[in-house]
Amino acid sequence: xAKLAAVVGIGQTRYKTRRGDVSIAGLVxxxxxxxxxxxxxxxxxxxxxxxxxAPDMFEGVVMPEIYLTDALGCxxxxxxxxxxxxxxxxxxxxxxxxxxxxxxxxxxxxVTFEKQSESNAMWALSTPxxxxxxxxxxxxxxxxxxxxxxxxxxxxxxDVGIKxxxxxxxxxxxxxxxHLQLPDITMQEVEDSMMLWDPIRFLEACPSSDGxxxxxxxxxxxxxxxxxxxxxxxxxxxxxxxxxxxxxEEVSPQAxxxxxADVYRQAGITDPRRxxxxxxxxxxxxxxxPMWLENLGFAEPGEGWKLTMSGATSLDEGGDxxxxxxxxxxxxxxxxxxxxxxxAEAARQVRGDAGAHQVEGAKLALGHAYGGGAQFFAMWxxxxxxx
Amino acid sequence: MSEQAEDITGIExxxxxxxxxxxxxxxxxxxxxxxxxxxxxxRCPRCSNVYIPPRGSCPACGVPTEEEVVLPDKATVQSxxxxxxxxxxxxxxxxxxIANLVLDGANISFxxxxxxxxxxxxxxxxxxxxVWKPEEEWTYAMDNIRYFKPxxxxxxxxxxxxxxPITGLEG
Amino acid sequence: MxxxxxxxxxxxxxxxxxxxxxxxxxxxxQLHAVFQQVGLNNAQDVDFVCSGSCDYMQGAAFAFVAGxxxxxxxxxxxxxHVEMDAAWALxxxxxxxxxxxxxxxxxxxxxxxSSGELPTVLSQQLDPYYLAPLWVDTISLAALQxxxxxxxxxxxxxxxxxxxxRCRRSAMNNPHARLSGEVSIESLLAExxxxxxxxKSDCAPVADGAAAMIICTVEQAHEWSVPYALLSxxxxxxxxxxxxxxxxxxxxxxxxxxxxxxxxxGPVEVAExxxxxxxxxxxxxxxxxxxxxxxxxxxxxxxxxxxxxASGLSRxxxxxxxxxxxxxxxxVAHATxxxxxxxxxxxxxxxx
Numbered sequence: 001x002a003k004l005a006a007v008v009g010i011g012q013t014r015y016k017t018r019r020g021d022v023s024i025a026g027l028v029x030x031x032x033x034x035x036x037x038x039x040x041x042x043x044x045x046x047x048x049x050x051x052x053x054a055p056d057m058f059e060g061v062v063m064p065e066i067y068l069t070d071a072l073g074c075x076x077x078x079x080x081x082x083x084x085x086x087x088x089x090x091x092x093x094x095x096x097x098x099x100x101x102x103x104x105x106x107x108x109x110x111v112t113f114e115k116q117s118e119s120n121a122m123w124a125l126s127t128p129x130x131x132x133x134x135x136x137x138x139x140x141x142x143x144x145x146x147x148x149x150x151x152x153x154x155x156x157x158x159d160v161g162i163k164x165x166x167x168x169x170x171x172x173x174x175x176x177x178x179h180l181q182l183p184d185i186t187m188q189e190v191e192d193s194m195m196l197w198d199p200i201r202f203l204e205a206c207p208s209s210d211g212x213x214x215x216x217x218x219x220x221x222x223x224x225x226x227x228x229x230x231x232x233x234x235x236x237x238x239x240x241x242x243x244x245x246x247x248x249e250e251v252s253p254q255a256x257x258x259x260x261a262d263v264y265r266q267a268g269i270t271d272p273r274r275x276x277x278x279x280x281x282x283x284x285x286x287x288x289x290p291m292w293l294e295n296l297g298f299a300e301p302g303e304g305w306k307l308t309m310s311g312a313t314s315l316d317e318g319g320d321x322x323x324x325x326x327x328x329x330x331x332x333x334x335x336x337x338x339x340x341x342x343x344a345e346a347a348r349q350v351r352g353d354a355g356a357h358q359v360e361g362a363k364l365a366l367g368h369a370y371g372g373g374a375q376f377f378a379m380w381x382x383x384x385x386x387x
Numbered sequence: 388m389s390e391q392a393e394d395i396t397g398i399e400x401x402x403x404x405x406x407x408x409x410x411x412x413x414x415x416x417x418x419x420x421x422x423x424x425x426x427x428x429x430r431c432p433r434c435s436n437v438y439i440p441p442r443g444s445c446p447a448c449g450v451p452t453e454e455e456v457v458l459p460d461k462a463t464v465q466s467x468x469x470x471x472x473x474x475x476x477x478x479x480x481x482x483x484x485i486a487n488l489v490l491d492g493a494n495i496s497f498x499x500x501x502x503x504x505x506x507x508x509x510x511x512x513x514x515x516x517x518v519w520k521p522e523e524e525w526t527y528a529m530d531n532i533r534y535f536k537p538x539x540x541x542x543x544x545x546x547x548x549x550x551x552p553i554t555g556l557e558g
Numbered sequence: 559m560x561x562x563x564x565x566x567x568x569x570x571x572x573x574x575x576x577x578x579x580x581x582x583x584x585x586x587x588q589l590h591a592v593f594q595q596v597g598l599n600n601a602q603d604v605d606f607v608c609s610g611s612c613d614y615m616q617g618a619a620f621a622f623v624a625g626x627x628x629x630x631x632x633x634x635x636x637x638x639h640v641e642m643d644a645a646w647a648l649x650x651x652x653x654x655x656x657x658x659x660x661x662x663x664x665x666x667x668x669x670x671x672s673s674g675e676l677p678t679v680l681s682q683q684l685d686p687y688y689l690a691p692l693w694v695d696t697i698s699l700a701a702l703q704x705x706x707x708x709x710x711x712x713x714x715x716x717x718x719x720x721x722x723x724r725c726r727r728s729a730m731n732n733p734h735a736r737l738s739g740e741v742s743i744e745s746l747l748a749e750x751x752x753x754x755x756x757x758k759s760d761c762a763p764v765a766d767g768a769a770a771m772i773i774c775t776v777e778q779a780h781e782w783s784v785p786y787a788l789l790s791x792x793x794x795x796x797x798x799x800x801x802x803x804x805x806x807x808x809x810x811x812x813x814x815x816x817x818x819x820x821x822x823x824g825p826v827e828v829a830e831x832x833x834x835x836x837x838x839x840x841x842x843x844x845x846x847x848x849x850x851x852x853x854x855x856x857x858x859x860x861x862x863x864x865x866x867x868a869s870g871l872s873r874x875x876x877x878x879x880x881x882x883x884x885x886x887x888x889x890v891a892h893a894t895x896x897x898x899x900x901x902x903x904x905x906x907x908x909x910x
Binding site: 398400402404405406407408409410411412413414415442443444446447448449450451 | 576577578579580581582583586589600601616617624626627628629630631632670672673674675678679682686687690691
């Protein structure tokens, strides 16, 4: 019943610690202009704009869609701003797709961004709250204990996270847009880096980046108006669960498993490792790769780390299910955009448009985003072939 | 006077906003009790799980939690991390332990500091007890408890963490 | 395109200050009220949930996340959030239903504007390089707009006072109102200016609170055996952020949204307009081309109480209530966001 929709244009900005050369408006416009150019379209071809970003405190601008109307050619058009914490990049893509899949629009532009150098993201993530203990723990402090529990359950060797940290940075070195360019990174270097929140070392954690990502999503009948191969949207899903509740499974959240099952069912996937050619998965701390391999059904519980250690997820090692060929969140993390970058990079793969980090012959790819206390999940499956 | 004017590439615009923060009704009851040195959780009428700090509802069931349960200040380490990043205005210096602790009789964990311990000896299942600030410093805040320290009790098996009664492992 | 039915609505009282009530305590009573109207238990019984709120209003970075604790989201649910008035959360939910991924949706909006100084907080919505550092508050911007209306003789101060008096009188029938009562035009005009030409009475009283709504397909409404109103048209449009480049006296985005939503396709018996300032009600009614036989803001509008992040949804809810009560057969609801009516949403509701 959902109308067919496809990604016909993708635009990103170069990710850096600080884009001091553009304003916030300039940053989003750069991504949008790149997406329109990629789609062979102009501003008038867009019927609505859907933007997304993480908490407003990251730049200090309240409800930025109000300020960004002009930068995104939205004067006189509908504009929506999605905010689902860290998964927002992904859920924004899904809301944009729903504009077309509902039949209410034929072609929309979606942009996500973060210019977190303008404020203090670490502070914004853990503002001291009255009556609570101020631990300044941040995201790392929250996820480290969960990773420790995974390590205990799975008996994984200590260096699984190190291997992922190296793999994703080597992937990132193939991607000229990636923030961290570390082509010479070694396992030893990662192991020697400072332990921040044991067991997460500095080089096992994501950077803080400025950047924006944009896509043009079109209805089936308008796809041929764009010159490049489309990425057909084959499945879309979102799930949420409360941050904390008694008996909550935190290592492999139910919401992630349910979301994956839903999107796989839509896309006709029964064995993700075999049916998918690659995946762009939200891994901000390296140990989340083996954890998400299990959560997303690529490996049995307790076995995700074996898949990682075997090189199966590495493009450089010729793995059969490369993960995060773009370098992933471990190379670039403009928080509000990171989810959409996953979705967009998955689309690039099936369009044959991923440059030096292309998986040969990729036809079906997964894009994944999560946020909050690993409680909000957004996923899509895109394919080279029309369903 | 500069020979060559430089382009202005940025401005600093501090944002100062004042907020009056109100704890919710259920948290306010919890805070009034912690001010007296008493830890209280709230029990869900549907699933019977005890939440601390209570927020007035059971997130799983979506119903208000009314029943108050007094809890001891002993807990079990559900998980933990050793942190290298300092906390502003806190005398505890890195590296220090932040742990997910489940109080006896409660069914969810909260995070707090651990101290008076060997960081390398902290482990899942370890038994700890609260070290309170002096009574005259008590206020409406969870940090009336300065930190938790290890106590000499047997470890709790992993599958029982979060399921102990108020009386602890012996109970 | 699939028809959308509105089957339930509830709103809290408009309180100057909610006092000791966190997000969950604000939201839960409204959720339970709408569940009860339809005969449901919790969020497990709808296919999609979407909320609207604004972190900055409460001064906490993830305020909306706390709201999820009110839903009973175990097992996990399909849920999303917009950092806008819940009227836009309604819009997102309609897309979900129309693409066939949900047959029903729960929408809610909430806010505790009393935590901060709202007009000052909202000054940070403005262009961060040129305008926000000036800390121009929303009341001052609205005052500029009112000044333009007066100088161009598009209305008089008396017209503005008449809007206020009429809204306060209508609000006497609204159990949730914060401000209601009989007040004479003369006494309003005798008030000193607050931010000239606006008087305090010209500014809607901001309130803490929450509102919730359930929508679904017509088939689902029949299955639930509940009365419903049809959402026969909905659209929203945003204008340029540059105040100097807009005609602040003419809400073109409201006109455009009204056209797309099909306002003129039938009689408008009632119009609930989100006008945070009295002169804006006049701008909006002209943009919607309302005739004399339209009852404007029979609830008192937001002049009775402005629930930030929920007032837009409430306008739609107020029209819904009157339709299912059999008082009217067709009505229009409006929501706004941004300085001086920059972003506007228009919805047309009809009886089944």
